Amino acid sequence: MVPSTLSRKASEATPLIAEYSSRFRLVETSAIWIFAALFAALAARGYFAPFSVSAVQTALIVFLGALSADLVSGLVHWAADTWGNQTWPIVGPTLIRSFREHHVDAKAITRHDFVEANGATALVLLPVILGVHLFMPGSSSAWTHLQSQASLFALSLTFFVFMTNQIHKWAHVDLPPSFVRLLQSLRLILPRGHHQVHHRGRHTSCYCITTGWLNPILDRIQFFRLSEKLIQAISTLRAREDDLKLIGLAAQSRSRVSSDTHPS
Ligand SMILES: [Zn+2]
Ligand SMILES: [Zn+2]
Numbered sequence: 001m002v003p004s005t006l007s008r009k010a011s012e013a014t015p016l017i018a019e020y021s022s023r024f025r026l027v028e029t030s031a032i033w034i035f036a037a038l039f040a041a042l043a044a045r046g047y048f049a050p051f052s053v054s055a056v057q058t059a060l061i062v063f064l065g066a067l068s069a070d071l072v073s074g075l076v077h078w079a080a081d082t083w084g085n086q087t088w089p090i091v092g093p094t095l096i097r098s099f100r101e102h103h104v105d106a107k108a109i110t111r112h113d114f115v116e117a118n119g120a121t122a123l124v125l126l127p128v129i130l131g132v133h134l135f136m137p138g139s140s141s142a143w144t145h146l147q148s149q150a151s152l153f154a155l156s157l158t159f160f161v162f163m164t165n166q167i168h169k170w171a172h173v174d175l176p177p178s179f180v181r182l183l184q185s186l187r188l189i190l191p192r193g194h195h196q197v198h199h200r201g202r203h204t205s206c207y208c209i210t211t212g213w214l215n216p217i218l219d220r221i222q223f224f225r226l227s228e229k230l231i232q233a234i235s236t237l238r239a240r241e242d243d244l245k246l247i248g249l250a251a252q253s254r255s256r257v258s259s260d261t262h263p264s
Contacts, residue, residue: 028119035122049143065156074208085242171195
């Protein structure tokens with residue numbers, strides 16, 4: 001991956017841009033294919049179950065799956081934005097780094113292709129969808145009505161979680177495909193203008209990035225601020241300590257570059 005000029009300049013002061021190795025890309029590509037195969041297999045098993053789920057129930061379950069994915073996206077995004085730094089094991093150089101990078105250079109995500117944007121999500125979802133397969137009875141003829149509904153919910157949830165980073169990327173693309181613009185205007189996926197609210201100021205609102213449906217509720221009840229107060233009361237962690245430091249360093253780096261380019 002070739003980082004942009006801005007990313008490169010920002011990374012001189014803030015070591016945010018990690019090497020995207022061809023080996024890791026191979027792991028991510030494999031994860032996407034395995035996830036797709038397990039997803040299709042679960043859908044096929046549900047198709048052959050003795051219970052069919054009505055159209056109304058299907059719509060309701062798909063909606064609940066999308067809503068749950070939106071909640072998951074908000075919780076993960078808030079946690080990665082707020083706590084820790086890149087030295088934390090496992091999540092530091094992967095999850096935390098990518099969210100820190102996103103605040104310093106919001107357009108970097110638009111330069112990631114499908115594998116780079118969605119491979120890590122597929123990797124995280126593999127044990128989840130594998131767990132659903134193992135939890136359900138081996139033969140779908142033995143599935144109960146509730147298990148048929150549960151598998152449909154799992155399909156909806158994993159589909160929307162898998163699509164979250166792609167949807168987030170579309171919210172930053174200047175001119176996304178027309179079908180995406182239609183879904184955004186119908187508010188079926190995260191609308192561009194709505195997500196820009198998160199990128200204003202200190203990035204402390206509108207954390208949900210799948211559909212954005214839960215943002216008005218979670219922001220109104222101060223869910224994330226109250227959670228931060230609770231965590232700070234029982235730990236030594238300080239909210240956004242690392243994020244604000246990196247944004248400050250990147251801003252200093254940019255002003256240094258512009259004063260070098262345009263000396264007074
Ligand atoms: Zn953020
Ligand atoms: Zn964003």
